[in-house]
Amino acid sequence: MSAIPFPGVRASEHSVIRMLGSQEALLALAIIGVAILVGLDNARFLATRNLSDILLGNAYVAVAAIGMSMIIISGNIDISVGSLIGVMATISGSLAVAGAPIVVAWGLPLIVGVLVMALQGAIVAYLRIPSIVVTLGMLSILKGGLISVTGGKWITDLPESFHLADIELFGILPMPVLLMTVATALAAIWMRYSARGRSIYATGGNPEAARLCGISPQRTVVMVFAIHGFFAGVAALLFATQLKVIQSTVPPNLELTVITAAVVGGVSILGGVGTVVGSTLAAVLIAEIASALVFINVSPYWIHAVQGAMILATVVADILRRRRRLAGALTR
Amino acid sequence: MKLRLLTTVMTGIFGLSLAAGAAKAADKWDGADDLPTSPLACDASPAAAPSPKPYDGGQPTGAADKSGKPITVVDVPKLIGIGYFNATSKGMQDAAKELGNVKITTDGPTEAKIDEQIKFIDNYITRGVDGVLFAANDPVAIAPVLKKALSKGIHVVGYDANSTPDAREWFVNQAQFNGIGKALIDSMAKEIGEDKGFAIVTSTFTTPNQARWIAEMQAYAAKCHPKMKWLETVEAQEDNVLSFNQATTLINKYGDKLSGLFGMTSVATPASAEAVTKANLCSKVAVVGLATPNAMKPYVTKDCVKSVVLWNPVDLGYAATYVMRAVVDGKLKAGGTSVDAGKLGKLNVVNGSEILLGSPFIFTKANVKDFDF
Amino acid sequence: MPSPQHRTAETASPLGVKGKPLLKVAGIEKSFPGVRALSGVSFEVAPGEVHALLGENGAGKSTLIKIISGVYRPDSGSIHVDGRDLRFEKPDDARKAGIATIYQELLLFPELTVAENIFMGHAPRTRFGQLDWAEMRARTEALLGSLDIHDLAAAQIVGALSVGNRQRVEILRALSQDARLLIMDEPTAALAEHDVKRLFEIVRRLKSRGVGIIYISHRLDEIFALADRVTVLRDGAQVGMRRVAETSSAELVQLMVGRRIENLFPKIAAPLGAPVLEVRDLVRRPMTKSVSLTVRAGEIVGLAGLVGSGRSELAQTVFGVTPADSGKILLSGREVRVRSPREARAFGIAYVPEDRSTQGLVRPMSVLHNFSLASLSWLSRGGFIDRAAEETLARDGVARFSVKTSSLGQIVGRLSGGNQQKIVLGKWLANDPKILILDEPTRGIDVGAKAEIHRLMSELAGQGLAILMISSELPEVLGMSDRVLVMREGRFVAEFARADATPQAVGAAMMGGEGAEAGRPT
Amino acid sequence: MTILAQSEASKVPLWLKRHETLLAAILVVALAILGLLNERFLTLDNLLNQGRFLTEVGLIALPMTFVIITGGIDLSVGSIVGLCAIMLGYSWKAFGFPLPLAIAFAVGVGALAGFVNGLLITRVRVPPLIMTIATLALYRGLAEGVSQAHSVRNYPEWFFSMGQGQWLGVPTQLLLLLVGVVVAGVALDRTTFGRALYVIGNNETAARFSGLPVDAIKLVVYTLSGLMAGLSAWVLVSRVTTTRSDMGIGYELDVIAAVVLGGTSIFGGSGTIWGTVVGLVMIQLLKNGLALTGVKGDATIIVIGAVLIASTLIASSLQARREGG
DSSP, rough: OOOOOHHHHHHHHHHHHHHHHHHHHHHHHHHHHHHHHHHOGGGOOOOHHHHHHHHHHHHHHHHHHHHHHHHHTTTTTOOOHHHHHHHHHHHHHHHHHHHOOHHHHHHHHHHHHHHHHHHHHHHHHSSSHHHHHHHHHHHHHHHHEEEEEEHHHOOOOOOOGGGGGGGGEEETEEHHHHHHHHHHHHHHHHHHHHHHHHHEEEEEEEEHHHHTTTTHHHHHHHHHHHHHHHHHHHHHHHHHHHSSSSSOOTTTHHHHHHHHHHTTTTTTTTTTTHHHHHHHHHHHHHHHHHHHHHHTTOOOOGGHHHHHHHHHHHHHHHHHHHHTTTHHHOOO | OHHHHHHHHHHHHHHHHHHHHHOOSSSSSOOOSOOOOOOSSSSSSSOOOOOOOOOOOOOOSSSOOTTTTTEEEEEEESOOSSSHHHHHHHHHHHHHHHHHHEEEOOOOOSSHHHHHHHHHHHHHHHHHHEEEOOSSSSSTTTHHHHHHHHHOEEEEEESOOOOOOGGSSSESSSSSSSHHHHHHHHHHHHOOTTTEEEEEEEESSTTTHHHHHHHHHHHHHHHHTTTTEEHHHHHEOOOOOHHHHHHHHHHHHGGEHHHHEEOSSSHHHHHHHHHHHHHTOTTTTTEEEEEEEEHHHHHHHTOOOEEOOOOOOOHHHHHHHHHHHHHTSSOOOOOOEEOGGGOOOOEEETTEEEOOOOOOOEEEEGGGGOOOO | OHHHHHHHHHHTTTTTTOOSSEEEEEEEEEEETTTTEEEEEEEEOTTTTTEEEETTTTHHHHHHHHHHHSSSSOOOOEEEEEEEEEEOOOHHHHHHHTEEEEEEEOOOTTBBBBHHHHHHSSSSBTTSBBBBBHHHHHHHHHHHHTTTTTTOOOOOBBBGGGGGHHHHHHHHHHTTOOSSEEEESSTTTTHHHHHHHHHHHHHHHHHHTTTTEEEOOOOOHHHHHHOEEEEEEEEEEEEEEGGGGGOHHHHHHHHHHHTTTHHHHHOOOOOSSSSSEEEEEHHHHHHHEEEEEHHHHHTTEEEEHHHHHHHHHHHHHHSSOOOEEEEEETTTEOOOOOOSSHHHHHTEEEOOOIIIIIIIIISSSSSHHHHGGHHHHEEEEEEOHHHHHHHHHHHHHHTTOOOOOTTTTTTTSSOOOHHHHHHHHHHTTOOOOOOEEEEEETTTTOHHHHHHHHHHHHHHHHOOEEEEESSSSSHHHHHHHHEEEEEETTTTEEEEEEETHHHHHHHHHTTTTTTTTTTTTO | HHHHHHHHHSSSSSHHHHHHHHHHHHHHHHHHHHHHOOOOTHHHHHHHHHHHHHHHHHHHHHHHHHHHHHHHHOHHHHHHHHHHHHHHHHHHSSSOHHHHHHHHHHHHHHHHHHHHHHIIIIOOOOOOOHHHHHHHHHHHHHHHEEEEEEOOOOGGGGGHHHOOOOOOEEEHHHHHHHHHHHHHHHHHBBBBBHHHHHHHHHHHHHHHHTTTOOHHHHHHHHHHHHHHHHHHHHHHHHHSSSBBHHHHHHHHHHHHHHHHHHTTOOOOOOHHHHHHHHHHHHHHHHHHHHHTOOOHHHHHHHHHHHHHHHHHHHHHHHHHHHHHH
């Protein structure tokens, strides 16, 4: 009995192209499409200045989305990332103001991020509590903790040298964009070319089989959370060093934006597929749309509606696509 | 199929949002509320003293007489953890220290959520305090719980953001709305000239104070600077990165058409200044707004921002505390025309049950260093 | 298929029985709560030998290979690889020892490429510890080449492959970690004819390379085509080891079935009533191809066939789990359309599924709630469950089927297989159905419970219930059925009246080997 | 409640009973301590008043218990509250609906919102978590977009009776909640519907093979969740006398915390309304008690978060024990 509705080879080569191409290509298209549409309405939108500002102001979302993609690929979710970024930004800023060496002010948040997330990962992996609960709990712990410690006092008088986000390499390449691209590239390469990177896909795709291949799903999950924590730390740095003031509160809805970027980036919720390139492109697209909505005189209040619709559309499309492609697998 | 799905939804949303955009009333500035306005005279001459209005505040029932005795007061601002309200509560502590017989704790929600704020006040009513100081997230929503406080014999004084008058005894008004409106528009006109365009970055359209100010600004501009061109109002919550992105977007959107930016919150103003700085437009785009000095120092000292309009929030908290004390001691009763507010001297009562802090304060390069809040 | 002489000629040389065995297991014992799975099994595999494991379902084959591949740990007994005594703590240990297993349910990552699936967990690295994709691809192509597989490419996504190709990927994975002992659990169960042929070629190649293979199958013809030796298991015990060249299918069937036909509880002849269930040209792609059958009141119809022959699929189509693409279903002469189990239940169709724990029971819930599961609709008034009635129902059930449970509140997951099966049965009988479909009613349960269930079945038939019984156990089929239908590749290939349903004839028909034409083809 | 209480023995697995008694015990101890720390805490007045405050979350927690028992989750409830609140005010002000109709309309919108969740979850098989994260953003966005952040006020006096009025000294909405609790409790405990929820949560396949209408039931459950969020919106608007698009933000956390704290396994398959009620009361009184004893608001958030994680730990370990064998 041939369980396959379509001849295996041709269909699958077809789907190889789909897999590698589709999501990223689609997003790139969307980015360009929106740019053109809005550009027709108001040419200024296409000014290099505006485009780069869109990137500058939102690079941190893209960076955070890299880790989030890995989390989702491994079959988990993290709602606490927004609060964590808020906390780390504050730590970093306070250190800088307290006169700690800039390296420390930049470095410590990364370490904190890794530790906090690794802890959550361990709880998820070994105590078998769903990530949604752990991270929801952590969200309120961090949020409350941040305010009770800082009293929400703004951090001002930051030393000039602290402003990582203002550095422009060779006078042209702004740090946020650089970090965003480098982080994305590294993550993408790592996830494609390192065994550990692949094991994330394996764990998300088929934990049982992963185990039989000698991969420990638990260890993988902890690792993924730790890495996610690192990228969150980088994001926090960009977030903190962008302006001359750090609010030392939790940026509203940040986690939602990050998750949206990851999901719209083609990271499958069913675990096991997706690329960080996609999530970065998605982050850019979301930022672009936010800006576009202003350019075409739409209240930014619609941005959440758009975000929601985007996640929904992507997820549904993704599921339908996989259902079709895996039809062969499902019939048996 | 995926592509079709995505695009249909996207276009759908865009259509929806465009429709909504079009639907927005064009006759008034975005973010302005629809209450009546009272623009001041264009020249510097102080407003003709408003016709004295009878006391329209509420009264606590059966409040224990604590005149001269120590009292415990709770301060529930819109939200805790922002520079502005840290400043007000600093002022309160200063006043408490001076008075010696007032104990004030500041507690409130971490986000400007109406029902959260209500729960906080209610808890303190149960816990039992002698007085409640508040800055309302919503003038109407907060009314019932304040009335409850009054009914339990607790003195209620508002500051910064008012409630419906009958829900509290007095409200310490940092500066009359039309005063702020005039100050902002005038200094903008001074900096960019009469016929230039400007845009506004506010928190949200629903925040009462901002809505009021914008309405007054509009009325005053229409009356005294008719040629100034309002371009757009954008919202940016109380989030400084969002404010920065919004301001940047405005700059990029309007180019030379945009000569000025108003920051309506202590978050939006520094963020707008940062946006202008990053765009190297310090000389071309003026930033005028309400803000706390610390956040503005870098820009004021670098001459990127000429003037920051703001009453001194420390004074506001300070005054509120003195008013509370005066009310408890019976020194300020319905019909009173002025109250003694320590180092601030006498403060006048205006339109019925409001105490006016004074004309808004202008921070400049000269004095900004002298403040720390 | 090649003739025996040719076979022995070919396999004589590498048959290293005298040579040091690759794998040697001795005195393996293993029991699970309620069941004794293995009692003292010993056998060995020589390099380049195909050693077949034969036995009915529940005979202990799967348990044995799970022990050899390190999934289970034996209660006692030893495993030697190359004479080294090894203890496998986890599958990885077995893998390191050069043992690879290809399970019936293939363990692949559907979203990843062929190459990745093959090398997952032991991929080639570059100097910098990075995955070496070029190398990976090259080695994949090499492996493919070495087995003459040309319709597979390293970059294909496994999810889109045919079952046969996916299985090849599993085999390649095993080879990629140069396994020296390959365990294949019913590799052909799910394969199409031409895929089976290709599998054989691959197995022969591996043989000639000196790879030892444990080959598990029900299909005698395959065993004769491939194996050098065959070990037969029955009820967890080893009942014989034969060299294929020196045995016959008759002997093997005899070994498998043993003398248990006699001590089975035989079905009491009951007067057959009017047809209750009639199926006409029922089609449900891909597994059910135009099937027709009739079951009368008081009749037990046995549905024999190999795993993957489409029996369960047929049952589930009748039961509405996978509604039919075309064809008719008549209940007591009236045509009905069954689109969901819900409707099926309403029509008085009951289905005791083959997979007890995932399809039959709600293991974490109590005996009480499992018993009433299918009867809630009539146990409740206006949506409210009549607790008294529910409890009576459960009590009667426990008494009637003599379920051994501490209380009605007992969690069924904790009961033995036999008691669990009785509950599934009771759950449906409580709904007094007109037609009862039993899918492997006594799989994996102890002999005592088996007998009870069999007695119950004929009792029910005696009361005029129509029963359609799917079973892979010949003695059960033969002992219980008034009529035996044999299914192969989605079709009925033979029908036997009780009288002329001999193990040999039915077995042969099932396996499609010689003698399939015995019995009237339908 | 008594029906539920005494029915435990035969109805739910023993361990669950233990978990709840344990929880109830902790609650009592906590109350005693807090009561000692502040004499105003354990007063009927205060307790009833707290009842007023927990109603909005409570109404949503009931269907959420159902959702989680079936092994799902609904993160969009907070946004649905916002959307319904806006719809209430908007349809009244803008479409000129009579207020009662506007209320019905708002609740209807809530049900529809939930129905949409359920539809995609059952038909397209979108994982509930993601589906509701998406609608968490979507519904909030619609609320904000539709209202353009303008709030609707000046409702007639009678409208406030739900949110501020009382009946025989008991806050009106608390009565509504009590009715809801009894109905939900009985439904979960006594009806085939309730039974089906447990079965689905424990073994969906077996549920299908036993002829239960799995998808239909799930659809109902998510619709209920939306509908109750609509009711909650009505109560909230009536209590705070104004309509804003930011209403109900963060409710999902409070609701899930209460349900999980009440011993409902986040993996599905077990839980009771009784437990959820205990969880609700515990969280509300914890917040209130801590506030009364001088703990600042931000610190209470920390406690709640910690309690949430800890309680899930307990629940899941009990779950593991239950599945042993």
